[in-house]
Amino acid sequence: MKRKLIAAIGVAGMMISIAACGGGKDDNSDSGDKGGPESFKGKTLTLWAMDGSTPDKWLADLTAEFEQKTGAKLKFEEQAWNGIMQKLTTALSEENPPDVFEIGNTQTPSYAKTGGLADLSDLKKEIGADWAENLNKASVVDGVQYAAPWYFANRVVLYNKSVFKEAGIAAPPKTRAEFIAALDKIKAKGKAEPIYLPGQNWYHFVGLTIGQGAELVKKDGDKWVSNLGDPKVAAAAELYKQLQSYSKAPKDKDEATPQQADIFAKGKTGAFIGMGWEAATAIKANPAIEKEIGYFTIPGETADKPEGVFLGGSNLAVAEGSKNKALAKEFLKLALSDKYEGELAKVNGVIPNKESLNVNLKGNPVAEAAAPSAAQGGTTPLIPEWAAVENAPNPIKTYLTAVLNGKSPADAAKQVEGEFNKRLAQKQ
The missing domain is CATH 3.40.190.10 (Periplasmic binding protein-like II)
Structure with missing residues (x-):
């Protein structure tokens, strides 16, 4: 994996990738969550992420805060690059699809057209007012917010x-x-x-x-x-x-x-x-x-x-068939917060979803060179x-x-x- 080699030599990873996060549910969650903290206790949210997308400490800190805040458990399952698109497509068609998953920004419209992605318009209103418009564009299909922008890279x-x-x-x-x-x-x-x-x-x-x-x-x-x-x-x-x-x-x-x-x-x-x-x-x-x-x-x-x-990168989405949609959105609120979005940018050297967080790229020569162009980027x-x-x-x-x-x-x-x-x- 390139990102591991990059970390070893101090050159931050600038990846164009498709990655997928999924949330599994425990067997007793088939009644669905009701959107409140009490309904989250005892549930399990499974996170699929691609190799290299989630730095160890970042993930550990996020997991601890998510579990403390919700009373739910976060189960992380790292995914291999090879075959991920077919694996995710199959998972989204099953009775118990992943709750939250990371997908390539340019692949988001395809998943949305199949009906596999949940509407996240309410999440956008709550936490996405200052997401960069050009970075968020790939998350919107036919005027509906089907995903949330996570991280990006450019030449x-x-x-x-x-x-x-x-x-x-x-x-x-x-x-x-x-x-x-x-x-x-x-x-x-x-x-x-x-x-x-x-x-x-x-x-x-x-x-x-x-x-x-x-x-x-x-x-x-x-x-x-x-x-x-x-x-x-x-x-x-x-x-x-x-x-x-x-x-x-x-x-x-x-x-x-x-x-x-x-x-x-x-x-x-x-x-x-x-x-x-x-x-x-x-x-x-x-x-x-x-x-x-x-x-x-x-x-x-x-x-x-x-x-x-060209801006390559990843979005985070919630499965339309998820029984844990409210819990999944709580996870996204935390993962996409300035704290965790900024830390991901700093550690992985990727472009964050809002320009104000580019301060986290200082000291990384690759990211500092990439950031100015990101504002002029597209797909x-x-x-x-x-x-x-x-x-x-x-x-x-x-x-x-x-x-x-x-x-x-x-x-x-x-x-x-x-x-x-x-x-x-x-x-x-």
């Missing part, structure tokens, strides 16, 4: 301090123009590849579309179709092309083929755009690179507005139909490669829109 620029210094770059760039100027200086120096940016790092491209205010899909009657032909999407593609022109990376591969952190680890690359945890991958490949790694926010057009980024389209789009071969990757190989964004969009629309039309 930053990881750079080689020595390469930047040798090129005469005194400080990390704050604007897009300064970033391009820095890449020009590294290129002119001729000793290092300015940036490693493979042609199909599509999550960064999604961030660029968010920065342009673009949408990847649009409604055509009662169905969703490709919106890659939009001029705003084209503008994002042109920005990607400009950055990629400074890289020798293959135009038809993504950041994992080969691992971009392994390329950076060799010490001959100025920068790459990735998750904070990728520093651990680079350090594992070459321990000497650790002292050279720095981080900065992906620059936008102006210094006061960083580039748009892939929050529709159940989107899942099929990401299956290989991802048409957005094909689109990017076509643009980088010389096609206009408009022609590249036409090339893939048939496949794009076919996938959007698949039944979920």
